[in-house]
Amino acid sequence: xxxxxxxxxxxQNVITQNSFLFKDKVALDVxxxxxxxxLFCAKAGAKHVYAIECSQMADMAKEIVKxxxxxxxxxxxxxxxxxxELPVPKVDVIISEWMGYFLLxxxxxxxxxYARDKWLADGGVVLPDKASLHLTAxxxxxxxxxxxxxxxxxxxxxxxxxxxxxxxEPLVDTVDANQIVTNCQLLKTMDISKMTPGDASxxxxxxxxxxxxxxxxxxxxxxxxxxxxxxxxxGFSTGPRSKATHWKQTVLYLEDVITICEGETLTxxxxxxxxxxxxxxxxxxxxxxxNGHRCQVSRTQHYKMR
Amino acid sequence: xxxxxxxxxxxQNVITQNSFLFKDKVALDVxxxxxxxxLFCAKAGAKHVYAIECSQMADMAKEIVKxxxxxxxxxxxxxxxxxxELPVPKVDVIISEWMGYFLLxxxxxxxxxYARDKWLADGGVVLPDKASLHLTAxxxxxxxxxxxxxxxxxxxxxxxxxxxxxxxEPLVDTVDANQIVTNCQLLKTMDISKMTPGDASxxxxxxxxxxxxxxxxxxxxxxxxxxxxxxxxxGFSTGPRSKATHWKQTVLYLEDVITICEGETLTxxxxxxxxxxxxxxxxxxxxxxxNGHRCQVSRTQHYKMR
Numbered sequence: 001x002x003x004x005x006x007x008x009x010x011x012q013n014v015i016t017q018n019s020f021l022f023k024d025k026v027a028l029d030v031x032x033x034x035x036x037x038x039l040f041c042a043k044a045g046a047k048h049v050y051a052i053e054c055s056q057m058a059d060m061a062k063e064i065v066k067x068x069x070x071x072x073x074x075x076x077x078x079x080x081x082x083x084x085e086l087p088v089p090k091v092d093v094i095i096s097e098w099m100g101y102f103l104l105x106x107x108x109x110x111x112x113x114y115a116r117d118k119w120l121a122d123g124g125v126v127l128p129d130k131a132s133l134h135l136t137a138x139x140x141x142x143x144x145x146x147x148x149x150x151x152x153x154x155x156x157x158x159x160x161x162x163x164x165x166x167x168x169e170p171l172v173d174t175v176d177a178n179q180i181v182t183n184c185q186l187l188k189t190m191d192i193s194k195m196t197p198g199d200a201s202x203x204x205x206x207x208x209x210x211x212x213x214x215x216x217x218x219x220x221x222x223x224x225x226x227x228x229x230x231x232x233x234x235g236f237s238t239g240p241r242s243k244a245t246h247w248k249q250t251v252l253y254l255e256d257v258i259t260i261c262e263g264e265t266l267t268x269x270x271x272x273x274x275x276x277x278x279x280x281x282x283x284x285x286x287x288x289x290x291n292g293h294r295c296q297v298s299r300t301q302h303y304k305m306r
Numbered sequence: 307x308x309x310x311x312x313x314x315x316x317x318q319n320v321i322t323q324n325s326f327l328f329k330d331k332v333a334l335d336v337x338x339x340x341x342x343x344x345l346f347c348a349k350a351g352a353k354h355v356y357a358i359e360c361s362q363m364a365d366m367a368k369e370i371v372k373x374x375x376x377x378x379x380x381x382x383x384x385x386x387x388x389x390x391e392l393p394v395p396k397v398d399v400i401i402s403e404w405m406g407y408f409l410l411x412x413x414x415x416x417x418x419x420y421a422r423d424k425w426l427a428d429g430g431v432v433l434p435d436k437a438s439l440h441l442t443a444x445x446x447x448x449x450x451x452x453x454x455x456x457x458x459x460x461x462x463x464x465x466x467x468x469x470x471x472x473x474x475e476p477l478v479d480t481v482d483a484n485q486i487v488t489n490c491q492l493l494k495t496m497d498i499s500k501m502t503p504g505d506a507s508x509x510x511x512x513x514x515x516x517x518x519x520x521x522x523x524x525x526x527x528x529x530x531x532x533x534x535x536x537x538x539x540x541g542f543s544t545g546p547r548s549k550a551t552h553w554k555q556t557v558l559y560l561e562d563v564i565t566i567c568e569g570e571t572l573t574x575x576x577x578x579x580x581x582x583x584x585x586x587x588x589x590x591x592x593x594x595x596x597n598g599h600r601c602q603v604s605r606t607q608h609y610k611m612r
Contacts, residue, residue, distance in 0.1 A: 002460055002461075003456070012461055036460065039463050040461075043462075060465075060468055064465050067465075067466065067467065068464055155308075155314060155345075155346075156349075157342065157345050158370070159340060160373065161369040161373065162340065162366055162370070
């Protein structure tokens with residue numbers, strides 16, 4: 001993950017270019033991993049940083065903090081945010097890299113919100129404080145053939161029952177910007193400084209307008225994050241027109257191949273809910289309709305991120 | 307895995323081009339997955355095929371068998387080989403694709419040997435019946451820098467404690483044939499028709515001879531499998547000079563950068579043992595020495611495949 005330059009460099013720039021947010025402040029790093037964000041905060045002048053990490057990586061983080069001479073400034077706490085005690089009642093800044101694929105898959109958002117409600121001082125800052133989900137539509141004949149239609153005839157055998165399952169699995173992959181057929185639409189913005197865990201379940205409408213005559217094989221979701229409390233607005237996008245990150249994009253294949261003409265609109269809605277059995281999994285429902293002059297289609301599809 | 311053409315096509319060729327091994331025989335498919343190997347066997351004229359699969363995929367395999375009209379020939383049994391009952395006392399052929407990364411990582415070999423000892427008739431055949439482990443040495447300055455030396459300075463911080471761990475993790479990746487500096491040496495051959503589980507623990511010597519003046523950054527292990535009971539010998543290699551498979555190769559980075567001249571030999575031994583706590587994990591010990599005219603080195607390194 002450290003090798004995801006977009007991700008790590010964005011956090012580094014946010015922290016080092018906005019030391020006014022950290023100078024002499026107490027910071028909390030939720031899900032610290034190697035401790036890299038805590039180290040950035042310490043270097044930016046934080047009075048103290050509490051780095052919480054529940055995996056074995058916490059032991060490494062302790063060694064790394066020591067090796068870099070920050071033992072007095074950074075305290076690594078090994079444990080779950082929901083179970084540990086902090087030596088201070090309040091913190092000034094919470095920083096975290098909590099985002100999962102499709103923003104919400106296997107994410108740590110609820111843990112960040114828990115930490116915010118428990119420890120963030122009045123007027124304190126959460127970094128990042130905005131995350132948004134976006135949608136577009138792509139032509140993807142080649143890969144759909146490879147990934148989905150493959151199951152029609154596997155070395156001469158009919159495996160279409162696997163195709164049904166493959167269709168329901170959102171595919172995390174990088175999409176070429178040239179494949180984009182429509183505009184990109186903002187679906188949902190989340191304000192991390194105010195939202196509740198329930199706000200991560202939602203139904204939102206969309207309206208995608210074709211920018212050329214083409215076929216649509218899949219919808220593609222991606223997210224942006226922003227740090228609006230910086231001196232100037234900072235952030236990064238995981239969209240297909242931005243530099244690739246380890247989050248890539250999330251491809252939702254459609255049952256139908258949609259023949260769309262420039263200016264026609266694909267309208268519908270997306271419903272996102274944590275899976276009831278395993279809240280770290282995500283259920284996605286897509287409704288879409290096109291009433292174009294070469295193609296009529298109206299359908300509901302269900303996806304499961306597992 | 308079905309999309310690994312080398313793998314699936316090899317099994318398909320073995321089965322369809324050697325129907326004499328299957329015609330009117332009873333076959334057992336260990337770890338059947340989608341049932342593809344069972345379908346090949348049925349098509350080759352097997353009297354009956356028992357396809358054992360312990361995961362949810364067994365339900366898919368049942369559907370697939372039915373969809374392809376082989377319900378009378380193939381019986382899918384959902385369960386663990388060690389726990390299920392077979393409706394017949396003996397089988398004529400056991401077929402399995404049991405190999406893991408580095409041949410032995412998270413493999414199903416012991417399950418195949420269990421099935422062989424319990425159900426294989428006298429004179430019966432195990433497919434594949436030979437598997438061999440091979441070793442070579444590569445120049446890999448660029449990737450070693452990227453994967454190992456990276457930790458020396460991560461955005462300005464010293465994370466060398468992670469480097470130590472990274473060094474101990476064999477890396478599964480495809481190696482370019484141009485990186486090969488020495489000959490490729492056979493380390494160990496396993497006869498699946500005769501071996502015992504204990505034979506998967508071993509210490510073997512090696513002697514690699516440089517074919518050019520170069521640097522050695524890593525040793526690379528890979529495996530071949532053979533089907534020697536075919537009309538003519540068949541099989542495939544997962545080596546860096548063969549078409550890539552999903553097994554790729556296994557790269558063991560060396561502490562030292564070895565400066566080797568054409569004709570000089572890197573000698574040593576490799577010890578492979580299942581991990582005591584988790585026998586599906588593999589512990590690898592490498593001893594190596596070079597007494598070259600530009601470089602002397604002698605070292606023991608430990609690796610853990612987890």
